[in-house]
Structures are given as C-alpha cells and as structure tokens.
Amino acid sequence: MNKSVAVVSDADKQVGFDKNDVRLSRRQLRRLYEGLAEGILFMAACASIAVTFGILAILLYESLAFFQHVSLTDFLTDTLWTPLFADAHFGILPLVAGTVVTSGVGLLVAIPLGTVAAVYLSEFAPAPLREFIKPILELLGAVPTVVYGYFALLVVTPGLQVILPDLPGFNMLGPGLVIGIMIMPFVISLSEDAMRAVPMALRESSYALGATRLQTALKVVGPAATSGIVAAYILAISRAIGETMVVAIAAGQNPILTWNPMEPAATITAYIVQVALGDLPHGSIGYQSIFAAGLVLCLMTLAFNVFGHLLRKRFREVY
Structure with a gap:
C-alpha cells in the first residue's frame, strides 16, 4: 500500500x-x-x-x-531670385515671402474653422453624427494635391475674380484658401482627439459648478487639451509650408518679393519643382540652388516643430 x-x-x-x-x-x-x-x-x-x-x-x-559660389549675406538679403538668368541673383527672400503668404492664408482658414469644428464634434455633436462626419473629413487628406491645385486654378480663382475683378489668374489668395481646406482635416482630427482624451471628470465638475456646455468646452476642455491642439496646429503649419503642387499650379512661378496675397509669386517648393523638371546639369550652380532652398525650408519646418514641442511641454506641465 x-x-x-x-x-x-x-x-x-x-x-x-x-x-x-x-x-x-x-x-x-x-x-x-x-x-x-x-x-x-x-x-x-x-x-x-x-x-x-x-x-x-x-x-x-x-x-x-x-x-x-554665393555668399550667405547675398543669399539672405538680396531681394532678387533669378538663378536661371544670365545675370543670376540668389536672394531667397522672394521665395520665403511667397511661402509665408500662401501658408498664412491657408492657416487663417484652417485653424479657426478647424478648431470650431473640433469643438463641435467633441462636445456637441451626437455620436452617430460624429462617426459619420470624421471619416468624410479625413477623406480630404486622401485627395491628390494636384487635384487641389487645378481646383484652385479652375474653380477657386475664377470664383474670386467675380468678387475681385482685378485679381490675376495666378495669385497667392486662391491657392492659400485651397491649402486651408486641404490641411483642415489635420486640425479637426487631432484637436478633436485631444479634446476627447480630456477626462470626463473635468467636464462633470464644471457642470456641477453651474457651467454651460459652451463654457465647459472653452474654459475647461480647451485649456486641458492645449497640448494636443498645439500639436495639431504645428502639424498643419508644417504641412502648409511644405505644400508643392497647389502653389506650383495656381500661384505662378514668378519669384517676386511681395506680401500681397492677390499677386502672383513663387514658393520654395514651387521653385524646386521648376528646376527639378528642367534640364540643368548636375553640379551646376542652378542645380545646387534647389538644395540651398530645400535647406531653408527644412530649417523653417524644424523651427516650427521645436517651437511646438516647447509649447506642448509647457502646457503639459501646467495642465
């Protein structure tokens, strides 16, 4: 056993x-x-x-x-950009001005409208409506940029000429408005996600103190989601600055130093496309100029991203 x-x-x-x-x-x-x-x-x-x-x-x-071959002083201070002419000038200011103006017009459209739409979708829209609208808005980001470019040239600019008869066929206003429409989904989607990530306890505390839904959205949810909203803005700025086809098609390719959005101009990306599609020999000064312009564009984008990172860090510590 x-x-x-x-x-x-x-x-x-x-x-x-x-x-x-x-x-x-x-x-x-x-x-x-x-x-x-x-x-x-x-x-x-x-x-x-x-x-x-x-x-x-x-x-x-x-x-x-x-x-x-080109001094840094002339590159940063000269107001003429004619690298393909016999009398070549390499002042980057006209291209920077065109890039800033078209991007600024786009951001003036995308940031206010995108933020308002994000607040509505996050705090006021019913869930079925929100789930229906968000995919449609995000589809705007899937449209090829060349389509946006011809839309700006053939639809938006003629429509603006009805209101502004003196507006030339190539201008910075029409492409800027289309860029704003194009980058709006970035602002809406990321801002709405940031607002939805705010704990419901903050909203309920605000309601318990007698605040309305609008007051809660603007004074509680908005400040608490500032870090994510700023990230959406920085992404939209970087996307607007780097846009190529819309400005290359509808803004013209004449590098004139102007801050008037109703005039034609060239941007950094449009110039890079213009030279890249040409027959300049590799290693020539004109060919090398596209890399100098690209470096300026890269530094501009980097500056905005660093600035946005510092803002996100600051607001993340506060809230």
Missing part, C-alpha cells in the same frame, strides 16, 4: 515537473517574441532617424557647394 502511494506520489511529482517545464518554455517563448518585436520596432525607429539624417546630410553637402 505504501509502495503504491509512493508510486503515485512520484508520478504526481513528475506531472508537476512537466507542467512547470511547459510554463517555463511558454514564458521563454513569450519573452523571445517580445524581444523580437522590440528589435523590429527599434530597427524601424533607427531607420526613420537614419533617413532623416541622410536627408539633412545631402542638403548640407550640396548647400555647402552652393555657398562656395
């Missing part, structure tokens, strides 16, 4: 050891999968960083060759 009990006990111990071995092997397999996933994600992150540094390296390398 004792021997049978001993046999059973030994069998139970063996089964227990087998279960422990199975659990151990499963734990090791899970750790292996987690380590493999972490390695893949780490390599993907490193790849994106490597691509970014590669782009910066190419821009700096070609720009240094450009600045061996």
Whole structure:
C-alpha cells in the first residue's frame, strides 16, 4: 500500500515537473517574441532617424557647394531670385515671402474653422453624427494635391475674380484658401482627439459648478487639451509650408518679393519643382540652388516643430 502511494506520489511529482517545464518554455517563448518585436520596432525607429539624417546630410553637402559660389549675406538679403538668368541673383527672400503668404492664408482658414469644428464634434455633436462626419473629413487628406491645385486654378480663382475683378489668374489668395481646406482635416482630427482624451471628470465638475456646455468646452476642455491642439496646429503649419503642387499650379512661378496675397509669386517648393523638371546639369550652380532652398525650408519646418514641442511641454506641465 505504501509502495503504491509512493508510486503515485512520484508520478504526481513528475506531472508537476512537466507542467512547470511547459510554463517555463511558454514564458521563454513569450519573452523571445517580445524581444523580437522590440528589435523590429527599434530597427524601424533607427531607420526613420537614419533617413532623416541622410536627408539633412545631402542638403548640407550640396548647400555647402552652393555657398562656395554665393555668399550667405547675398543669399539672405538680396531681394532678387533669378538663378536661371544670365545675370543670376540668389536672394531667397522672394521665395520665403511667397511661402509665408500662401501658408498664412491657408492657416487663417484652417485653424479657426478647424478648431470650431473640433469643438463641435467633441462636445456637441451626437455620436452617430460624429462617426459619420470624421471619416468624410479625413477623406480630404486622401485627395491628390494636384487635384487641389487645378481646383484652385479652375474653380477657386475664377470664383474670386467675380468678387475681385482685378485679381490675376495666378495669385497667392486662391491657392492659400485651397491649402486651408486641404490641411483642415489635420486640425479637426487631432484637436478633436485631444479634446476627447480630456477626462470626463473635468467636464462633470464644471457642470456641477453651474457651467454651460459652451463654457465647459472653452474654459475647461480647451485649456486641458492645449497640448494636443498645439500639436495639431504645428502639424498643419508644417504641412502648409511644405505644400508643392497647389502653389506650383495656381500661384505662378514668378519669384517676386511681395506680401500681397492677390499677386502672383513663387514658393520654395514651387521653385524646386521648376528646376527639378528642367534640364540643368548636375553640379551646376542652378542645380545646387534647389538644395540651398530645400535647406531653408527644412530649417523653417524644424523651427516650427521645436517651437511646438516647447509649447506642448509647457502646457503639459501646467495642465
């Protein structure tokens, strides 16, 4: 009897050891999968960083060759940009002015309307309506930019000429308005997500103190979601500055230093397209000028992103 009990006990111990071995092997397999996933994600992150540094390296390398022929002072202060003429001038100010004006017009459309739409979708719209409108708004981001460009040239500009008869066929106002429509989904989607992420307890506390839904949205939810809203604005600014086809098609390609949106002008991206589609030989001063212009565009975008990061950090600490 004792021997049978001993046999059973030994069998139970063996089964227990087998279960422990199975659990151990499963734990090791899970750790292996987690380590493999972490390695893949780490390599993907490193790849994106490597691509970014590669782009910066190419821009700096070609720009240094450009600045061996053109002084930095003339590049930053000259008001003429005629690198393809016999009497070449390399003042970047006309391109910067065109980029700033078209982007500014777009942001004047996208930021106010996008913010109002985000507040409505987050705080006032019924859930079925919100789920119906958001995908439609996000579809605007899927439309090719060349379509937006011809829409600005063939629809928006003629419509503006009815109101402003002196408006030329190529101008910065029409493309700017279309850029505002194009980047509005970024502002709406990201701002609405930031507002929806605000804890419901803050809203309920505001309602308990007698605040209305509008007061809660503007004085409680808005400040609490400022970090995400600022991130949406910075993304919209970067997208507007980097827009290419809309301004290349509808704003003209005449680099004139003007701050009047009703006049034609060229932007940095439009000039890069103009030269890239031409027949300039590789290594020529005109070819190298597109890298100098691209470096200026990259620095502008970087400045806005750093500024936005500092703002997000500040408001995240406050709220």
